[in-house]
Amino acid sequence: QHDEPRGTRLYVGAQVRVTLGRGHKPLHGIARHMLDPALRDVDLVSVPTHKVLKPLTDSTGKVINVRDVYNLAELDIALADTDTNIIAVHGTIVEDDTKILATDQAITGGRHVFEAEGQTFTAKLSGGGTLDAFDAETDVLNLTTDNTVRDLTLRTHSDTDADIIEAADPSVSLGQLTIDNIVGNAFIFLWQNVNTNAVITITNNTIDMGITNGDGFGVVSISTQDASIKAFINNNTLKSQDNTTVGIRLRSAGVGEIGLPNGLHDNTIDVGSYGV
Secondary structure, three states: OEEOOOEEOOOOOOOOOOOOOOOOOOOOHHHHHOOOOOOOOOOOOOOOOOOOOOOOEOOOOOEOOEEEEOOHHHHHHHHHOOOOOEEEEOEEEEOOOOEEOOOOOEEEOOEEEEEEOOEEEEEEOOOOEEEEOOOOOOOOEEEOOOOEEEOEEEEOOOOOOOEEEEEOOOOOOOOEEEEEOOEEOOEEEEEEOOOOOEEEEEEOOEEEOOOOOOOOOEEEEEEEEOOEEEEEEEOOEEEOOOOOOEEEEEEEEOOOEEEOOOOEEOOEEEOOOOOO
């Protein structure tokens, strides 16, 4: 080997191969090189670092736990475990009742957006997930506080009585709620009557309710009683063939208010009644 800074260097070595056990036919060509040991480049330089690999943590220093679920039993365990932060759904799971997310839980059939040390990055956790409601009387998912629902197909079996996503208890703040890239066939219904400043982001969803009777409700409905809510509702496709169904329904009562800081942008609405 020769270069200007170091001049010429020679490396000399010898290799002996001894076969133990049963012999085999001589190898030739590329197959022969499969027996060669992996050699480290003599010029490879390593540099010491003080950075240590450590678990990903949230803003409080708590380790972020991701749980993969492939069936109903695993889903129930994940929902009941308050140490499970992110549930990654794989394949189709048929529920036996409405499933309720715990506080600060996220559920995804694809990506999750992580934030750590001032940086944001996206990781793919599943290749696709579907939650199928048990019967015509049950919702697919109920929410508590600070939930994220992303990259899932959600299906109900009701023409009026069930929602794909609903607030579990209107007296509990939704906090920071994100519903993103959902494919569904029924209402997203969110109701708040507690005066805490919820921020609701509903983006990139496709919901086709078919001929479901909407009874005047919206494909996306947000109602508030004496509560302040900020809503970001953008880039959704909302459809219904029923002439009573509204596209986006926002309703406030008492001293409640629903603010739209950025308005409503890029929503495609095709319903039997009015759009908003």
